[in-house]
Amino acid sequence: MKYPDFNQTIPIDEVGVEERVSRLNKRSIKKDSKIQALKMALSMIDHTTLEGSDSPGKVIQLCKKARQPHPAIPDLPTVAAVCVYPRMVSVAKKELKGSGIHVASVATAFPSGQAPLSQRLEDTKFAVEEGADEIDMVISRGAFLNGEFQLVFDEIAAVKEACGDAHLKVILETGELHTFENVRKASDIAMHAGADFIKTSTGKVSPAATQPVTLVMLEAIRDFYYDTGKMIGMKPAGGIRTAKQAIQYLVIVKETLGAAWLNKDYFRFGASSLTNDLLMQIVKQQTGHYQSLDYFSND
Amino acid sequence: MSNTETKEAAYKPTSPNSKLDFASVWEYAPAPQDSKFAEVKEQYDLFIGGKFVKPSKGRYFKSTNPATEEVITEFAEATQKDVDKAVKAARKAFEGEWSRISAKERGKYLYRIARMLQERAREFAVLESMDGGKPIRESRDVDIPLVAAYFFYYAGWADKLEYAFPGKKPEPYGVCGQIIPWNFPLLMLAWKIAPALATGNTVVLKPAETTSLTALKFAELVKDCGLPDGVINIVTGAGQTGSEIVNHKDVDKVAFTGSTNVGKIIQKSLAGTDKKYTLELGGKGAMLIFEDAPIDQAVEGIINAIYFNQGHVCCAGSRLLVQEGVADKVIQKLKDRLETLIVGDPLDKNTDIGAINSKEQFETVNKYLELGVEEGAEVYQSKCNIPDNGYFIRPTLFTNVSQSNRVVQEEIFGPVLTVQTFRTADEGIEKANNTPYGLANGVWTDKGSKIFKVGSKMRSGVIWANTYNKFDPTSPFGGYKESGVGREGGMHGLAAYIKN
Numbered sequence: 001m002k003y004p005d006f007n008q009t010i011p012i013d014e015v016g017v018e019e020r021v022s023r024l025n026k027r028s029i030k031k032d033s034k035i036q037a038l039k040m041a042l043s044m045i046d047h048t049t050l051e052g053s054d055s056p057g058k059v060i061q062l063c064k065k066a067r068q069p070h071p072a073i074p075d076l077p078t079v080a081a082v083c084v085y086p087r088m089v090s091v092a093k094k095e096l097k098g099s100g101i102h103v104a105s106v107a108t109a110f111p112s113g114q115a116p117l118s119q120r121l122e123d124t125k126f127a128v129e130e131g132a133d134e135i136d137m138v139i140s141r142g143a144f145l146n147g148e149f150q151l152v153f154d155e156i157a158a159v160k161e162a163c164g165d166a167h168l169k170v171i172l173e174t175g176e177l178h179t180f181e182n183v184r185k186a187s188d189i190a191m192h193a194g195a196d197f198i199k200t201s202t203g204k205v206s207p208a209a210t211q212p213v214t215l216v217m218l219e220a221i222r223d224f225y226y227d228t229g230k231m232i233g234m235k236p237a238g239g240i241r242t243a244k245q246a247i248q249y250l251v252i253v254k255e256t257l258g259a260a261w262l263n264k265d266y267f268r269f270g271a272s273s274l275t276n277d278l279l280m281q282i283v284k285q286q287t288g289h290y291q292s293l294d295y296f297s298n299d
Numbered sequence: 300m301s302n303t304e305t306k307e308a309a310y311k312p313t314s315p316n317s318k319l320d321f322a323s324v325w326e327y328a329p330a331p332q333d334s335k336f337a338e339v340k341e342q343y344d345l346f347i348g349g350k351f352v353k354p355s356k357g358r359y360f361k362s363t364n365p366a367t368e369e370v371i372t373e374f375a376e377a378t379q380k381d382v383d384k385a386v387k388a389a390r391k392a393f394e395g396e397w398s399r400i401s402a403k404e405r406g407k408y409l410y411r412i413a414r415m416l417q418e419r420a421r422e423f424a425v426l427e428s429m430d431g432g433k434p435i436r437e438s439r440d441v442d443i444p445l446v447a448a449y450f451f452y453y454a455g456w457a458d459k460l461e462y463a464f465p466g467k468k469p470e471p472y473g474v475c476g477q478i479i480p481w482n483f484p485l486l487m488l489a490w491k492i493a494p495a496l497a498t499g500n501t502v503v504l505k506p507a508e509t510t511s512l513t514a515l516k517f518a519e520l521v522k523d524c525g526l527p528d529g530v531i532n533i534v535t536g537a538g539q540t541g542s543e544i545v546n547h548k549d550v551d552k553v554a555f556t557g558s559t560n561v562g563k564i565i566q567k568s569l570a571g572t573d574k575k576y577t578l579e580l581g582g583k584g585a586m587l588i589f590e591d592a593p594i595d596q597a598v599e600g601i602i603n604a605i606y607f608n609q610g611h612v613c614c615a616g617s618r619l620l621v622q623e624g625v626a627d628k629v630i631q632k633l634k635d636r637l638e639t640l641i642v643g644d645p646l647d648k649n650t651d652i653g654a655i656n657s658k659e660q661f662e663t664v665n666k667y668l669e670l671g672v673e674e675g676a677e678v679y680q681s682k683c684n685i686p687d688n689g690y691f692i693r694p695t696l697f698t699n700v701s702q703s704n705r706v707v708q709e710e711i712f713g714p715v716l717t718v719q720t721f722r723t724a725d726e727g728i729e730k731a732n733n734t735p736y737g738l739a740n741g742v743w744t745d746k747g748s749k750i751f752k753v754g755s756k757m758r759s760g761v762i763w764a765n766t767y768n769k770f771d772p773t774s775p776f777g778g779y780k781e782s783g784v785g786r787e788g789g790m791h792g793l794a795a796y797i798k799n
Contacts, residue, residue, distance in 0.1 A: 011745035013765055016596025026436060028330035028648040036325055219595045226318065226631065250325070255639045259324035 208238025
């Protein structure tokens with residue numbers, strides 16, 4: 001494959017991006033289309049816990065919630081994946097056996113990525129050997145901002161190789177890239193280097209996912225698809241807490257990339273508290289009433 | 300995860316030209332705006348001297364909702380006698396109370412009108428969409444907020460005219476005859492009435508015959524706000540009524556927005572009189588997309604330029620000029636974007652393109668679609684569903700066209716975009732300027748210096764850079780060449796209502 005010259009910058013007009021997002025946010029999603037969207041969003045969640053205090057007990061409970069988000073609502077989809085640190089992969093793998101829910105693991109010295117490449121690759125291999133179906137890696141933002149695009153590219157390619165059959169999500173950490181042009185460039189580097197998904201954030205840096213950043217990345221995915229015919233997935237992560245926001249993201253995906261991306265193979269939400277708000281809205285749509293928060297498990 | 304190949308086989312592109320599928324999997328349910336609260340009477344009279352009065356000949360004409368073809372109300376037809384009565388009422392108000400109150404008080408009335416419009420914004424938005432066919436998203440988010448903004452802006456000038464015209468004692472003309480078009484009914488009313496009143500004039504205004512509803516609702520609001528009788532008079536009717544206003548001997552100034560053909564007739568009939576006039580006429584706006592432009596945002600700009608208000612915009616960007624190196628990419632993206640535009644019920648909150656304003660205009664646009672094909676253009680239309688009734692046209696692109704085609708030269712005033720390419724900036728500018736019109740153009744490039752270099756060579760009253768169809772009360776608006784005479788908006792808009 002011929003790679004583009006990453007020293008060339010693709011111009012992005014910030015005002016235009018924000019206007020487009022605000023226009024998309026005006027879509028009014030009601031009735032059947034709303035219920036469908038809520039369930040679709042639920043099925044796209046990477047149910048996540050990434051804390052220093054994570055223990056097998058916590059992860060097991062998270063997995064149980066992933067399998068059965070709400071006992072009282074029939075016909076609910078499960079979430080797409082559970083996302084944990086490498087040490088917790090085997091616990092999650094065992095707990096999710098037979099459910100079809102993937103185990104995703106952050107690796108490569110998440111969240112900073114500030115470790116030698118050899119260690120980051122070991123980190124990745126360990127997670128894969130423990131049974132991770134998906135690897136969420138971080139790019140070297142320092143190197144990227146320093147203009148070392150080839151280095152960033154090579155590192156992603158090396159991690160991709162270390163992943164073997166596991167799918168690779170590349171976290172750009174857009175909150176540290178500062179401009180939409182940088183986000184676009186990092187997206188292009190990641191996709192050309194072998195990413196299966198591109199992902200906005202670790203969730204450890206503010207701002208995390210925003211809709212304008214997501215739109216810029218989706219447009220990068222669209223251009224990559226126009227040029228190569230290859231479909232790359234997208235995962236906004238961090239800061240998406242409400243069902244309303246989730247539906248807005250789905251509208252952005254639908255009107256930028258279309259129906260083929262509206263499933264968990266090509267779109268994910270990295271979130272933890274979003275699940276319960278989606279459940280609450282589904283109950284509201286079905287019964288006409290809001291239930292108390294106490295009716296939703298906090299796992 | 301399934302692999303790419305099986306996934307690709309699982310979906311269908313919307314059209315053979317598009318690789319992406321925007322239609323299936325998840326569709327938006329209808330999201331209708333409630334319209335029952337907006338009261339429409341069976342019949343509307345003329346608003347003269349602060350009262351609603353019957354037309355002298357007793358004739359009324361019907362007004363239809365272009366989205367349903369149903370009659371919604373009827374308006375009075377003002378004849379010469381009615382126009383005369385309206386002008387006399389306006390003269391009386393001008394010579395009387397309106398000239399005696401202080402400039403500050405004049406401003407207060409305008410502020411009051413602006414606030415009352417804001418309070419009743421949703422009602423006006425709904426009526427504008429019902430009567431004219433424009434999507435509620437636009438009437439709610441663009442038209443009505445701008446209407447209030449223009450009144451607020453000119454209200455502020457009312458007692459500061461001496462600062463706007465230093466060294467001069469600004470004096471109003473007197474009675475202004477104002478004729479407005481059907482594309483932005485209430486907004487054009489605001490553009491006309493707000494500066495006229497701020498400067499101390501009185502007005503006789505005629506809305507377009509297909510879209511008079513909000514003007515008469517506005518008349519009710521004027522009555523409620525306690526404005527002295529006769530300062531604003533609204534007479535309804537077709538071209539003949541307009542002609543009575545233009546030719547009335549006691550009208551001091553004529554302000555017209557509409558087609559270039561009618562503008563020329565008005566100019567001829569005013570020749571040799573001492574009436575002042577401003578004309579805001581047609582356009583055939585060009586958009587230059589350079590290779591270094593932010594392409595995705597440029598595509599969005601094109602959508603706003605030509606498909607805003609069904610293309611019923613005098614400053615619409617109806618000619619796309621794209622630099623050859625990015626032409627294929629821009630056209631591909633544009634075609635895909637067209638597939639996501641929702642055409643249909645103007646009162647649905649998700650509608651992007653509403654109904655063509657009238658049967659007459661519907662036929663005109665269709666005539667141009669046929670003409671384009673005859674001239675050898677390649678036609679591309681989105682595959683969206685459109686309602687069975689009502690006047691709807693799918694967003695359309697004409698490629699393979701040139702400067703010598705009529706579809707490139709003439710104002711279509713519909714959702715139809717022509718696409719041409721250029722190689723150098725000079726060639727792009729030449730093509731942009733090669734038209735009798737000169738109202739608005741757009742430039743897309745990442746390079747600031749190019750914006751100014753190219754912009755300064757375009758013979759056009761408005762140049763938008765990296766955006767299109769942006770309006771602001773502080774900014775003057777008007778055309779070069781056959782696009783008009785004079786400016787509206789901003790301080791320039793005040794000057795058009797002040798004696799020189």
